[in-house]
Amino acid sequence: MEWLRSALLPPQGSAFAGEIDFVYMFILWLSIVLFVGIVGAELYFVWRYRYVPGRPTPHQTHNTKLEIIWSVLPLLLCVGLFFWGIDGYMKFAVAPGDAMEVQVTAKKWLWQFEYPDGTRTVNEVHLPADKPVHFVMTSEDVLHDFYVPDMRVKRDVIPNRYSEIWFTPTALGEHVSTCAEYCGKGHSDMHAKVFVETKEKYEEWMATGGDEWMKHTPEEWGKIQYEQKGCATCHSLDGAKSKGPSWKGIWGKMEKLQGGKTVLVDEAYVRESMLQPQAKVVEGFEPVMPTFQGLLRENEIRGLVAFIKSLK
Ligand code: HEC
Ligand SMILES: [Cu+2]
Known part of the structure; x- marks a missing residue:
């Protein structure tokens, strides 16, 4: 079912993207199976018990066993999904101690990133591949939301407060982040580029800001x-x-x-x-x-x- 996943979801850019997609696709397929089953049964019953002149009306019956089955089974399924989901959420919520910390400041209408050594960039962030990165985010004005679809991370960025996300980027190249909370006139221009680079390229960039300018x-x-x-x-x-x-x-x-x-x-x-x-x-x-x-x-x-x- 990889074709459906890749048709519906963006490329997987971080270490936990696969796991998140798996839960997502599981719920999607479960919904499809239940939808087809329930609507199918409905259509069948509409046809089976349709009005036929002269046919006696079936008398009402109650089936306790059936009622228990169709209450308890979905309950177990939902509780199971809850624990599966919260397990993933806990992983996503707590950054590992060795993660590189990047301060993110959102303001109308740009993203500012500050690295551990004080280097600051606007609307672009360079990350070494396969190393966990921890974004500590705040806003200088209104509510924004930092969203990197490829990394499967998204979180509100709130004035006077810090919110956090972390991930381990795995896919080299350029990824897009965008503001996912309407924040005024320039909202739709509020993008940042997320560059995932090899360790060598990242260090070179850090030292010089790249040689692009030459x-x-x-x-x-x-x-x-x-x-x-x-x-x-x-x-x-x-x-x-x-x-x-x-x-x-x-x-x-x-x-x-x-x-x-x-x-x-x-x-x-x-x-x-x-x-x-x-x-x-x-x-x-x-x-x-x-x-x-x-x-x-x-x-x-x-x-x-x-x-x-x-x-x-
Ligand atoms: C959020 C909107 C905003 C952004 C982003 C912004 N500016 Fe401005 N800029 C202004 C406003 C408003 C003024 C006029 C008020 C003032 O002088 O502070 C201005 C004034 C200026 C002036 C003086 C212009 C003049 O006619 O005298 C310069 C030069 C300038 N900006 C350069 C920049 C540069 C370079 C950047 C990008 C690195 C930039 N600005 C980004 C809003 C912005
Ligand atoms: Cu915004």
């Missing part, structure tokens, strides 16, 4: 950051006002700030806008931009500056 011109690299780091959710490139000001043609302009001052849009101002967005707030906008302090590597900041500069 393969691009600074403007190209900035454009990639614009898309990957979530700037695109709030800044347009075509002059249209979004949650934040458009970047089109801002370079070299005198920007009007709240409180009446103006400031020249140059390297220093753009850099400050990313790292301390509340320091100078553009007139006509709410101070809703999250700080990217510690979230952008130096090469990424340089790329973004070059990209904004190039938007005539």
